[in-house]
Amino acid sequence: MRIGELSRASGVEVATIRYYEKAGLLLCPRRQLNGYRDYGTEHLERLAFIRQCRAMDMPLASVARLLGFQHGAPTDCNDINKLVDEHLSLIRGRIENMHALEERLMTLRARCSEGKQTPDCGILHELAASARESY
Amino acid sequence: MRIGELSRASGVEVATIRYYEKAGLLLCPRRQLNGYRDYGTEHLERLAFIRQCRAMDMPLASVARLLGFQHGAPTDCNDINKLVDEHLSLIRGRIENMHALEERLMTLRARCSEGKQTPDCGILHELAASARESY
DNA sequence: TAGAAACTCTGTAGTAGCTTCAAGGTCAAT
DNA sequence: ATTGACCTTGAAGCTACTACAGAGTTTCTA
Numbered sequence: 647m648r649i650g651e652l653s654r655a656s657g658v659e660v661a662t663i664r665y666y667e668k669a670g671l672l673l674c675p676r677r678q679l680n681g682y683r684d685y686g687t688e689h690l691e692r693l694a695f696i697r698q699c700r701a702m703d704m705p706l707a708s709v710a711r712l713l714g715f716q717h718g719a720p721t722d723c724n725d726i727n728k729l730v731d732e733h734l735s736l737i738r739g740r741i742e743n744m745h746a747l748e749e750r751l752m753t754l755r756a757r758c759s760e761g762k763q764t765p766d767c768g769i770l771h772e773l774a775a776s777a778r779e780s781y
Numbered sequence: 782m783r784i785g786e787l788s789r790a791s792g793v794e795v796a797t798i799r800y801y802e803k804a805g806l807l808l809c810p811r812r813q814l815n816g817y818r819d820y821g822t823e824h825l826e827r828l829a830f831i832r833q834c835r836a837m838d839m840p841l842a843s844v845a846r847l848l849g850f851q852h853g854a855p856t857d858c859n860d861i862n863k864l865v866d867e868h869l870s871l872i873r874g875r876i877e878n879m880h881a882l883e884e885r886l887m888t889l890r891a892r893c894s895e896g897k898q899t900p901d902c903g904i905l906h907e908l909a910a911s912a913r914e915s916y
Numbered sequence: 917t918a919g920a921a922a923c924t925c926t927g928t929a930g931t932a933g934c935t936t937c938a939a940g941g942t943c944a945a946t
Numbered sequence: 947a948t949t950g951a952c953c954t955t956g957a958a959g960c961t962a963c964t965a966c967a968g969a970g971t972t973t974c975t976a
Contacts (some may be wrong), residue, residue: 770847774826785951
């Protein structure tokens with residue numbers, strides 16, 4: 647399978663596949679006589695695995711660790727649980743942040759209505775005021 | 782005021798202040814005889830304004846536009862409202878994503894319990910399975 | 917069979933928003 | 947005199963790609 651086919655099968659862009667190879671996440675495939683990369687189903691599996699992890703916004707370093715667990719010698723899998731737990735709290739932290747942000751933006755947005763001029767814009771005034779309060 | 786003092790007053794790191802200057806967000810301050818940057822309160826104000834915007838995760842390009850509105854000629858402020866509205870929907874989109882992610886991670890996490898070995902880890906199996914389903 | 921289109925290769929640079937580093941100059945206190 | 951804290955610049959590193967340049971290969975179409 648050439649890289650374009652792998653790309654279509656996996657839904658991962660060609661350039662990204664090469665990037666993963668360089669980053670050590672995807673094993674180097676053998677080459678055809680013309681130098682083209684020649685992938686097998688094991689590459690597709692691995693790439694799809696990476697895609698699943700990335701869809702959950704895991705950093706590539708974590709994906710690499712999971713791949714290590716998957717293909718390495720059997721170990722206690724507490725580290726895997728921990729990795730997922732930590733990622734979960736990261737996401738939850740972000741959600742909290744985003745909610746606070748949403749609140750802040752809604753309040754801010756309510757400060758200005760249509761048809762005003764910039765010197766009277768409640769948004770700019772609010773931002774400037776809270777800036778002054780911050781120091 | 783030297784850069785370290787401005788940094789302490791604003792809560793923005795020295796290197797970041799210089800970065801903002803290079804990026805054109807912060808006006809170049811005059812220099813002392815020894816070449817040190819010499820800031821006034823107007824810089825502190827502006828920097829604090831930037832910090833407020835960044836705390837709401839606005840991209841620097843948007844911050845630059847807001848600064849332009851703040852210090853430029855008076856205009857209709859619909860563009861400001863629009864900028865905030867768009868940022869708000871961006872944040873809301875992210876929140877939705879994050880919630881879906883949280884769900885997915887919780888389900889994933891529930892697949893494995895303590896004291897297992899990697900070949901029996903439900904997390905790895907689940908990830909591999911959904912990878913296989915994806916192509 | 918010629919030529920165009922689609923594919924592949926490598927290496928490099930660009931993106932956002934910083935952070936860190938290297939190598940040096942300045943200044944106050946000991 | 948020297949230590950330590952501060953300042954200067956420019957360049958590189960970070961994440962995870964994406965885009966481009968310039969070249970070679972394969973495949974389709976006229």
